[in-house]
Amino acid sequence: MLNVSIYRYNPATDKAPYMQDIQVDTGGRDMMVLDLLEMVKTNDTTMSYRRSCREGVCGSDGVNMNGKNGLACITPLSEVVKNNKLVLRPLPGLPVIRDLVVDMGQFYKQYEKVKPFLLNDTPAPAIERLQSPEDRAKLDGLYECILCACCSTACPSFWWNPDRFIGPSGLLQAYRFLADSRDEATEQRLADLDDPFSVFRCHGIQNCVSVCPKGLNPTKAIGHIRNMLLGRAT
């Protein structure tokens, strides 16, 4: 029997959040954490969490498992369970709507700030805007982000200033468009980031890198943005 402790909070009925301790019979199988959540929900339908694709593509089921953020659907129990115990909490730093479901509004606001789309005023060619293979390769390691928020909610700077620090996810996206040869708004994008909060609250502790379920490196992208800002300002 696996000892599972789950963060529970229903604002309609609970005065405060609490941890619910339950025992789950996994039959000795090494299942994904999402499978375990499904088993728990079968017995207690009031327990809430987000899920969709169940294969690490949609980014819906980001949760905190034994202190580390990750996607429940692609994290096997053997990777996170310590001493036969698993503690499940919502992603830290964001307001809890119910149980493991968080309000991602602040996270999306920061994403919106970086204008995550190509800005190009040149009339579009008849077919498409072509890129050389080398220019396209610059986007590798950037475009794969699925916006699960595991990185930004593992970042203390984002916890302290979620309204002013863009956060690792948003900054990875910012660099994805700064690095894109088809984008023409580099100067405007950099000017928008040159305040003491948007980029420079990153102190390079790399929590984002250690939790990213897609193996991406936001700290490296932030370093590239910083170098571009320095190049522009000095």
Add this chain to the structure above:
Amino acid sequence: MVTSITSYGRSGTADWLMQRVSAVILLAYFLCIGGFLVTTPDLSFDVWSSYFNTRAMRIFSLLAIISIAAHAWIGIWGVSTDYLTTRMAGANGDTLRWIFQAACAVLIFVYFVWTIEILWGV
């Protein structure tokens, strides 16, 4: 863009660069003083005093004092805008931050003047 009128250079890039440059200056300064202490076996007040009275050390010391003031302000400003906010310190967070920043500014200025007085006073 968020405007921060109390940050050192009003720009994240400027603050970041100044923090690193001042850190390098301070490291060099303390290595220099440490090196002098280690390589001077008979250290007396006269030796110590004449070392600080050379033009090179006067320039280096003034640079170090300016660096420590800038470095301290950027660091303190960063810490205070992380923890002394309405989010982290409750409804009076902003007031607390302003008082803390003002107190630190006064303290840094006092230390700045005091250090100059110690080094070149009398």
